[in-house]
């Protein structure tokens with residue numbers, strides 16, 4: 129079906145390239161045993177919920193088993209062979225992430241997830257805030273990049289301000305210019321919206337923040353897994369991301385922080401591992417990044433993250449983006465043919481692999497996303513439906529929820545075709 133459609137477009141060259149890409153993606157799919165799952169009898173899984181979490185390749189799963197089967201030990205503690213291997217591999221994973229994001233080893237703090245990294249920054253900010261100071265976020269935040277700053281603002285008497293959006297598609301840079309002032313102590317924006325898919329101009333906003341001596345934090349939950357990131361070049365101070373959204377296990381993520389900033393920043397957790405010297409009444413902190421990794425870390429998760437990074441680098445982040453761009457463009461083009469689907473967010477050139485949409489019946493009534501996703505699920509198609517942890521954004525768009533398709537490296541255009549076929553059936557059921 130997929131080949132045939134392209135062939136009809138009349139370009140044998142496109143056909144050949146598409147076939148090659150399809151073969152390439154089929155090779156990738158072989159690394160993900162879960163994609164062979166039949167969630168309903170005889171119905172193959174179509175997994176389109178990658179912004180929530182991605183599937184894990186065999187290589188990552190094997191690395192975790194290998195740790196538990198062959199060298200399970202605590203890190204940085206035992207002077208014994210297993211602990212030395214575990215410590216080396218855990219540190220090696222930090223090096224891999226550092227290289228992947230063009231940051232220094234000392235700048236890579238392993239966390240539980242994006243949320244923990246954002247909370248770490250919010251917590252440390254308390255020391256830098258006085259009454260009347262300002263924190264700037266955007267109107268398109270995930271709750272994780274909003275609620276921690278609401279709390280810190282309340283506790284310190286600081287004021288929370290917002291960069292506005294244009295047409296619910298992109299951030300308004302004029303608004304950023306206005307709202308970021310000498311009172312601003314921190315600006316935090318999502319690199320990519322998990323609802324609209326918009327890729328935000330991080331570098332430009334970081335430049336404005338810098339002109340006002342404000343720290344710049346980026347919520348990289350939806351960008352680090354999908355885009356080529358150069359931490360140094362972005363000109364930001366912090367970047368937080370989750371491993372589970374980029375092929376790694378649950379419970380591991382990272383906060384990248386500029387060395388000079390981390391050196392003077394307050395840790396979120398205190399205790400073992402993060403100290404250098406302790407007396408009964410005082411303690412001093414360990415070197416970076418360990419100062420921010422209190423207690424026994426998630427060693428297997430960290431090692432798994434390192435292997436996930438290897439896997440993505442083998443493909444190449446430009447290729448990852450290209451695969452997702454093509455799927456997104458294809459989906460947006462196909463949705464444009466359907467008068468019963470409303471899509472949110474910008475064109476494919478300005479977004480990542482996330483497509484939020486709603487479905488309406490012939491009388492123009494909204495078919496609730498929960499109904500749509502339940503019926504898709506009956507056909508083996510996994511999407512996300514709801515407010516996507518962005519309730520303020522939903523409220524300002526005057527919609528209760530959306531359906532959301534989100535792609536990763538193993539998705540195919542045939543899966544998009546099948547999803548659209550089922551969406552047509554759903555619309556008919558609700559007529």
Ligand SMILES: Cc1ncc(COP(=O)(O)O)c(C=O)c1O
Pocket residue numbers: 179180241242243244270272273318320321322347349350370
């Ligand atoms: C933009 C954005 N920020 C933050 C998060 C929180 O990520 P986690 O739940 O892994 O901490 C998510 C998760 O979906 C997200 O999409």
